[in-house]
Amino acid sequence: NKKSSEPSATSSNEVQEITIKLAHEVSENTSQHVGSLAVKDYIEKESGGKIKVQIYPNGQLFGDKDVYQQLVANNVQITQIDMAKLVGEDTRFNIPSMPFLFNGDDEAVKFWDSEKGLEILKSLDKDGIYGIAMWPNGQKHLTNDKRPIKTPEDLKGLKFRTQGGQVLEQVFSTLGAGSTSIPFTELYTALQQGTVDGQTNTFVNIESKKFDEIQKYLTVSGETRVDLGLFVNKKFMDSLNEPTRKIVEEGLKAGTDSARQAAKTMNVESRQKLEERGNIEIYELTTQEIDAFREAWAPIYDEFSSIIGEEYIEAAKQTNE
Amino acid sequence: MKKILSILEIVEEGIASFFFITGSIIAIYGVFMRYIFNNPVGWTTEIFEIFMVAAIFLGFGMALKDERHIVVDLVYDKMPPFIKKIFNIISNVLGAGFSIYLMFMGIEMVDIARVQGGVTVDVGIPIWLTYMIMPIGMGLLSFYFLVRIVSVIRNPVKDEEQENIERMKNAV
Amino acid sequence: MSATLVLLISFFVLCLIRVPIAVSLGLSSLFALSLIDFTMYAVIQKMFTSVSSSALMAIPGFIFAGIIMSRGGISFALIEALKSWIGHFRGGLALVTISACMIFAAISGSSPATAAAIGAIMIPAMVEAGYSKRYSMGLVAAAGTLGILIPPSIPLIIYGVVSEQSIGDLFTAGILPGIFLGALLMISAIINARINKYDTLPKESMQERIRKSRKAIWGFILPILILGGIYTGIMTPTEASFVAVLYSVIVSVFVYKEMKFPIFRGIVKESINISAMIFLIIASANIFGMFLTTEQIPQSITQWIESSSTNVWVFLIAINLLFFVLGMFLDAVSIILITLPILLPLLAIFDINLLHFAIIMTINMELGMITPPVGLNLFVVSGITRESVGNVVKGVLPFYAVLILGLIAVIAFPALSLGLVK
Ligand code: NA
Ligand code: NA
Numbered sequence: 001n002k003k004s005s006e007p008s009a010t011s012s013n014e015v016q017e018i019t020i021k022l023a024h025e026v027s028e029n030t031s032q033h034v035g036s037l038a039v040k041d042y043i044e045k046e047s048g049g050k051i052k053v054q055i056y057p058n059g060q061l062f063g064d065k066d067v068y069q070q071l072v073a074n075n076v077q078i079t080q081i082d083m084a085k086l087v088g089e090d091t092r093f094n095i096p097s098m099p100f101l102f103n104g105d106d107e108a109v110k111f112w113d114s115e116k117g118l119e120i121l122k123s124l125d126k127d128g129i130y131g132i133a134m135w136p137n138g139q140k141h142l143t144n145d146k147r148p149i150k151t152p153e154d155l156k157g158l159k160f161r162t163q164g165g166q167v168l169e170q171v172f173s174t175l176g177a178g179s180t181s182i183p184f185t186e187l188y189t190a191l192q193q194g195t196v197d198g199q200t201n202t203f204v205n206i207e208s209k210k211f212d213e214i215q216k217y218l219t220v221s222g223e224t225r226v227d228l229g230l231f232v233n234k235k236f237m238d239s240l241n242e243p244t245r246k247i248v249e250e251g252l253k254a255g256t257d258s259a260r261q262a263a264k265t266m267n268v269e270s271r272q273k274l275e276e277r278g279n280i281e282i283y284e285l286t287t288q289e290i291d292a293f294r295e296a297w298a299p300i301y302d303e304f305s306s307i308i309g310e311e312y313i314e315a316a317k318q319t320n321e
Numbered sequence: 322m323k324k325i326l327s328i329l330e331i332v333e334e335g336i337a338s339f340f341f342i343t344g345s346i347i348a349i350y351g352v353f354m355r356y357i358f359n360n361p362v363g364w365t366t367e368i369f370e371i372f373m374v375a376a377i378f379l380g381f382g383m384a385l386k387d388e389r390h391i392v393v394d395l396v397y398d399k400m401p402p403f404i405k406k407i408f409n410i411i412s413n414v415l416g417a418g419f420s421i422y423l424m425f426m427g428i429e430m431v432d433i434a435r436v437q438g439g440v441t442v443d444v445g446i447p448i449w450l451t452y453m454i455m456p457i458g459m460g461l462l463s464f465y466f467l468v469r470i471v472s473v474i475r476n477p478v479k480d481e482e483q484e485n486i487e488r489m490k491n492a493v
Numbered sequence: 494m495s496a497t498l499v500l501l502i503s504f505f506v507l508c509l510i511r512v513p514i515a516v517s518l519g520l521s522s523l524f525a526l527s528l529i530d531f532t533m534y535a536v537i538q539k540m541f542t543s544v545s546s547s548a549l550m551a552i553p554g555f556i557f558a559g560i561i562m563s564r565g566g567i568s569f570a571l572i573e574a575l576k577s578w579i580g581h582f583r584g585g586l587a588l589v590t591i592s593a594c595m596i597f598a599a600i601s602g603s604s605p606a607t608a609a610a611i612g613a614i615m616i617p618a619m620v621e622a623g624y625s626k627r628y629s630m631g632l633v634a635a636a637g638t639l640g641i642l643i644p645p646s647i648p649l650i651i652y653g654v655v656s657e658q659s660i661g662d663l664f665t666a667g668i669l670p671g672i673f674l675g676a677l678l679m680i681s682a683i684i685n686a687r688i689n690k691y692d693t694l695p696k697e698s699m700q701e702r703i704r705k706s707r708k709a710i711w712g713f714i715l716p717i718l719i720l721g722g723i724y725t726g727i728m729t730p731t732e733a734s735f736v737a738v739l740y741s742v743i744v745s746v747f748v749y750k751e752m753k754f755p756i757f758r759g760i761v762k763e764s765i766n767i768s769a770m771i772f773l774i775i776a777s778a779n780i781f782g783m784f785l786t787t788e789q790i791p792q793s794i795t796q797w798i799e800s801s802s803t804n805v806w807v808f809l810i811a812i813n814l815l816f817f818v819l820g821m822f823l824d825a826v827s828i829i830l831i832t833l834p835i836l837l838p839l840l841a842i843f844d845i846n847l848l849h850f851a852i853i854m855t856i857n858m859e860l861g862m863i864t865p866p867v868g869l870n871l872f873v874v875s876g877i878t879r880e881s882v883g884n885v886v887k888g889v890l891p892f893y894a895v896l897i898l899g900l901i902a903v904i905a906f907p908a909l910s911l912g913l914v915k
Contacts, residue, residue: 027655027834028655054789056786058830058831058834060786060830060831061783061786065542066543069535069538070535072433074532075535075787088439088442088445088448089437089439127436157359159359159361165443166363166445169443178355178360179363180363180365180366181363181443182366182729183547183548185602185650185651186547186548186647188645188660189602189645189730190726193724194726195355195726195727195729210653210660210661213659213661214661337765338761338765341765342761345735348550348735349739352728356727366547369550370545370546370547370550376553376765376768376769377544378769379769380765380766381769383762383766383769384765384766384767384770384773385513389766389769390513390516390770391514391515391774391872391876391882392508392511392513392514393511395883397509397511412507412512412513415507415512415520416513416516419519419523420516422523423537423540429534430535430537433534452541454541455537455541459537
C-alpha cells in the first residue's frame with residue numbers, strides 16, 4: 001500500500017505518479033469549483049495523466065469545521081478556506097471583514113498578491129500549510145426583510161447573522177444592530193421564520209442559496225468581503241521532485257486565474273438572475289450614502305487596526321489609489 | 322476499588338451534568354437576549370456547542386457503565402453461556418482497544434493544537450482547551466471497558482436459566 | 494476495494510460478537526483507513542467536529558424535555574386528558590401520535606428530533622392504553638421520519654442548494670406527500686386497531702373530560718409555545734428544545750409539584766446517557782462515511798448506475814436501491830451531497846422533474862433513518878424506551894411496508910409532489 005500523497009523517491013527528472021485530493025465545502029456552481037476544476041485539468045493534462053486530482057466538492061469529505069486539521073494531517077492536499085474562519089489562527093485574516101477596505105475584487109487581489117498579503121497567507125507555514133494565493137468570492141451585500149437600508153441608522157435594531165468573529169460582530173453592533181452566528185443548515189429557516197432579520201453575502205451566495213425567496217430588501221453595499229485562501233499541505237509539496245512540483249505549482253496558478261475570473265463574472269450573472277427573478281428589491285447605495293456608512297464604521301478601524309497591524313491596513317488602502 | 326468507582330461516578334456525573342445544564346441555560350439565555358432584550362450576544366452559540374459536546378464526550382463512558390450503548394443481540398442470544406463469555410471478553414477488549422487508541426489520538430490532537438496556538442473564532446478560547454475533552458472522554462470510555470473485562474472474567478459462567486432469574490429479580 | 498471489504502466484513506463480525514454498534518462502526522473504519530493513505534490521528538478530530546453541530550443539539554434538548562415531561566407529571570396529565578376524549582375510539586392514541594409527529598415535523602427539520610420529542614411522551618401513553626410496546630415504538634420511529642419530508646427540512650435545503658432549485662418550492666413539494674404518508678400511517682393504524690381489537694376505554698362524561706383537560710392545560714400549552722416560538726421567529730428549533738426544557742421544569746416544580754432534586758438528577762443523567770449513545774454512533778458513522786467518500790465508493794456506484802441506465806424506470810429502480818443501501822449506513826445530508834451532483838445530468842436527460850425527484854429522494858432518506866444497522870430514529874426510540882434495537886426494528890417492519898407503498902405512489906403520481914407548486 002503505497003502512500004499516494006507521499007511518493008517514494010523516484011528518478012528526479014520524471015513526473016511522479018500520485019493522486020492529489022482537493023476538498024472544498026461549496027457547491028459546483030461556484031468560482032471555487034471552477035478554479036478547482038482548472039487545477040485538476042491543468043495538472044492531469046500536463047502530467048500526461050500521471051498525476052490524478054480527485055475533487056471532493058460540497059463539503060462531502062471535509063467541510064469548514066474539519067478541513068483545517070485534515071489539511072495539516074495531509075489527508076487532503078489542497079483546499080480553499082474562507083479567511084473569516086481563520087481569524088482564530090491569525091488576526092490578520094480579519095482584513096476582508098474590515099468595512100470598505102478595498103474598492104473591489106481587483107484591489108483585494110492586488111493586496112493579497114503583494115508582499116504584505118503573501119506574508120499573511122504564509123503565516124500558516126508554522127502548522128505545515130503553504131498559503132498559495134487568495135481566491136476572491138467578492139463583496140458582501142446586506143439583505144433583510146424589514147426595510148430598505150440606505151443609511152447607517154436603518155440598521156438600528158435589526159438582527160443579522162454572521163459567520164462569527166469579533167470584527168463582523170462589531171460591524172453590526174457599531175450601528176446598533178445585533179448579530180448572532182447561525183450555521184448554514186439552519187440559516188434559510190431562521191431567515192424565513194424571522195429568527196434573524198437579515199444576513200450579508202456575495203451575489204453568488206444570495207442567489208444560489210435562494211435568500212431572495214425569504215428576504216425582501218437587498219442593499220448593494222459591498223461593505224465587507226468574502227475572500228478565501230488557497231492552501232496546500234507542506235509535507236506533500238516538499239515531497240515532490242522538481243518536474244512534478246512545477247506542474248502542481250503551475251496548476252495552482254491556472255486555478256487561481258480561473259477562479260478569480262469566474263468570481264467576477266459569476267457575481268455579475270447572479271445579480272442579473274436576482275434582478276430577473278424580481279423577488280427581492282435591490283437598492284444600490286450612492287457614493288454619499290456609502291460615505292455615511294464609512295464614517296459610521298470608522299471606530300472599527302480605531303479598534304482593530306492595531307490588532308491586525310497598521311502596516312497591513314495601510315498597504316491594503318494603498319491598493320485603491 | 323468499589324469506593325474509587327463510586328467517587329469517579331459522582332465526579333464524572335457532576336461535571337457532565339454541569340456542562341449539560343449550563344449549556345442548556347446558555348441556549349435559553351441566547352433566546353432571551355435576542356428576543357426579549359433585542360440585544361443578541363455573539364458568544365452563546367460557540368459556548369453552547371462546546372459545553373454540550375463536553376457533556377456528550379463525558380457521557381460516552383457513563384452510557385457504557387449504564388449499558389446504554391446499542392448492541393446487536395441476534396447471534397449472541399443464541400449462544401451457550403461459555404461462548405457468551407468469550408464474546409463478552411473479546412468485545413470488551415476490542416472496545417477498550419478502540420477507545421484507548423482514540424484517547425492517544427486525542428492527546429496527539431491536543432498537542433498539535435497547542436503548537437498551532439489557534440483560538441476559537443467568537444470568544445477566543447484556545448482550541449487545544451476545547452480539544453481536551455477528546456482524550457478525557459475516550460479515556461473514561463476505555464476505563465469502563467476495562468472494568469467490564471475484569472467483571473466478565475471474575476464472574477463464573479452462568480447458565481441461561483439462572484441469568485433469566487436474575488433478570489427477573491432486577492426487573493422487580 | 495479490498496479495504497472496503499475489510500470495512501464491511503469487520504463491521505458485521507464486530508456487531509455479531511456484540512461489540513456496541515458505535516464501536517463496531519468506528520473500529521471497522523479504523524481498520525479500513527489504516528489500509529489506505531490516511532493520517533490516523535485526524536480520525537478523532539473528525540469525530541469531534543461531527544458532534545459539534547448546533548443543529549444536531551436539538552436531539553439532546555428534546556430528549557431532556559421529553560424525560561422531564563414524563564417524570565414531572567406533565568405527560569401523565571396530558572395522557573389522562575387525551576384518553577378521556579378519544580380513549581373510546583379504536584386506534585385513537587395511535588392517531589394522536591401520528592398527528593403529533595406531523596405537527597412537530599412542521600416545525601422541525603430533523604427526523605430524530607421529531608421522534609425524540611414525541612416518543613418520550615406518546616410511547617408510554619400508548620403502552621398504558623394497551624398497545625404493544627413494539628408497535629408503539631415502531632409507530633413513533635416511522636412517523637418521526639416525516640420530520641424531513643414535511644417542511645421545514647434540512648435535507649431539502651441541502652438539496653435545493655446543490656441542485657439550484659428554489660427551497661421554497663421544495664418545501665411546498667413536500668407538503669402533500671408528507672400529509673399523504675401521514676394519512677397512510679393513520680389508515681394502517683386504524684386497520685391495525687381493528688385487527689388486534691385493542692381494548693377501548695369506557696366513554697367518559699363531558700364533565701370528566703373538561704376536568705382532566707383543565708389539569709393538563711400546561712401540557713397543551715407547550716406545543717403551542719414551541720410551534721409559536723419557532724414560527725414567529727423567536728427561536729431556532731434547537732433553542733426551542735431547551736426552552737421546552739425550561740418550561741417543563743417550571744411546570745413540574747410549581748404546578749404538578751412532582752419534581753424533586755433526586756428525580757431531576759436522574760433525568761439529567763439519563764438525558765446525557767441517551768445523547769452520548771446517539772452521538773457516539775453519529776461520530777463513528779461519520780468516520781465510516783468519510784472512508785467510503787475518500788475511496789469514492791458511493792460516487793463510483795452512482796456513476797455506474799448513471800452509465801448503465803438505459804431507460805427511466807431502470808434508472809429509478811436502481812437509484813432507489815442505491816439510496817436504500819447507502820441509507821443503511823450514511824445520513825441523509827451526506828447521501829445528497831455525494832450522489833446528487835453526479836445524478837443531476839441524468840435527471841435532465843430522463844426529464845425527471847427536480848422537485849419531484851427531491852421528494853423521492855427524501856422518502857428514501859426517511860427509510861434510511863429506520864433501516865439498520867445505522868438508523869438514527871431506531872436509536873432514539875431504543876434510547877428513550879430502553880428496548881433493544883432489534884425490538885424497535887421488529888416494530889418498524891409493518892410501517893416499512895406503508896412507507897414503501899407511499900414511495901411508490903409518489904413516484905407514480907408526480908402530481909402529489911408537484912400539485913401545490915405553482
Ligand atoms: Na420538518
Ligand atoms: Na440507516
